[in-house]
């Protein structure tokens with residue numbers, strides 16, 4: 422690492438600029454502006470119905486018998502519009518609605534009347550769905566006001582029990598489009614066609630089990646409709662990785678690529694810190710030291726001779742000082758424990774100027790230990806986040822973007838809230854959400870690998886927020902690649918190692934043309 426390039430970062434480092442994710446207030450403002458500009462409030466709903474019909478035809482061209490479940494609001498109106506298209510093309514269509522939920526708003530009422538005027542069939546829900554090949558879910562969209570209950574919940578459960586393909590319009594009904602929380606019954610869709618803009622609540626947490634494959638119909642909005650309305654977060658995909666992973670200079674040497682000090686691995690947990698150290702090496706750190714229990718020394722050297730493993734059993738060991746002085750980045754927490762040994766090391770090293778805090782380091786922080794004075798990246802899973810915030814895990818999961826923001830407000834630094842749809846947040850930065858990762862990652866040791874990857878990115882000179890985004894994205898993409906090879910169940914953190922290396926070196930970037938000898 423170049424000492425001068427951290428923490429400010431090199432000017433060539435791109436700020437995250439993935440797909441914009443919007444909250445409900447911004448979506449409503451965009452809708453209002455667009456409707457005014459178009460001079461016809463119903464035009465957007467017509468466009469939504471048309472886009473939904475095209476989406477249906479693109480993915481289920483042979484579906485002949487279609488049930489469209491319509492709610493009382495404009496989401497239901499979109500459903501009636503789609504139903505008209507299906508009717509017009511000769512499909513067998515039935516709209517199903519709840520007895521107490523006839524269309525209410527003017528737009529939805531008008532759309533329902535047009536459908537009926539075209540001869541469309543409609544029935545109220547009486548416990549089951551008519552026989553069909555495909556269900557369109559237009560029950561609730563961004564207007565969901567509370568968890569569905571009573572007949573609304575029963576209808577949603579009937580949709581899910583039918584085990585048929587489901588196309589959800591805008592939002593799978595029952596999912597909170599702002600937070601991603603699922604407080605009661607919620608439709609499980611194969612596909613969700615979002616209207617106008619991508620919603621922050623559909624890319625993280627429980628929502629991911631409901632949205633299926635997301636697609637966006639922007640309804641032909643003009644740039645002016647969005648003017649001044651900023652996304653609340655950005656979605657990072659594999660396309661973003663290349664913005665941070667630059668080719669190495671041909672005259673690079675190990676000192677340029679940063680020195681990481683990994684601290685952890687109390688008795689019985691030696692593997693955790695080894696995984697972090699190996700991940701840091703496979704992600705490009707120039708030098709990696711490990712401070713751990715003497716009991717682990719021989720096994721670690723046998724497994725990964727490139728790591729410089731130091732045995733520290735007694736606190737106050739004089740060898741810690743020079744190691745800390747030489748390290749540019751501290752990765753502390755994996756397997757650290759919360760006993761005298763772990764706590765002592767955390768207190769001795771906690772003042773390091775730059776650290777990735779994981780696992781027990783976070784638990785110690787939650788118990789009142791001081792956060793390092795330097796740049797810190799905190800990588801809590803939802804349970805650790807809950808302890809750091811003094812609330813329940815369910816609360817954290819109920820609003821993951823909000824929880825990440827609260828963690829930043831309380832503890833500072835960069836927060837990487839792990840879990841489906843990992844959230845990365847920092848003061849003054851627009852949060853990012855990862856569109857990568859898979860349930861195979863739900864296994865012990867996966868977070869230790871992440872800790873090492875982010876530490877390596879910091880060591881190679883990325884500023885803290887970018888290091889967290891890049892590291893978390895690389896980690897999840899490596900897990901996706903490993904899962905694609907042999908499945909999610911049984912995926913091991915060690916399986917990521919070769920992929921960290923492969924994905925961390927995009928082929929076109931590894932060997933710049935100008936550097937070849939021919």
Ligand SMILES: NC(=O)C1=CN([C@@H]2O[C@H](COP(=O)(O)OP(=O)(O)OC[C@H]3O[C@@H](n4cnc5c(N)ncnc54)[C@H](O)[C@@H]3O)[C@@H](O)[C@H]2O)[C@@H](O)CC1
Pocket residue numbers: 452453456465466469492493494495496497498499525526560561562563564565566567568569570573590591592616
């Ligand atoms: N307004 C516009 O210009 C556009 C709106 N669009 C659609 O309109 C949707 C938003 O429409 P709305 O604001 O009418 O909201 P929704 O249609 O999402 O739902 C609101 C209705 O559902 C009821 N409701 C909410 N939660 C309930 C619950 N748990 N149990 C029972 N009833 C419940 C409300 O009382 C209200 O009648 C979007 O998601 C999108 O699908 C699109 O047509 C694009 C254009």
Ligand SMILES: [K+]
Pocket residue numbers: 496558559560561562589590591592593594
């Ligand atoms: K819906």
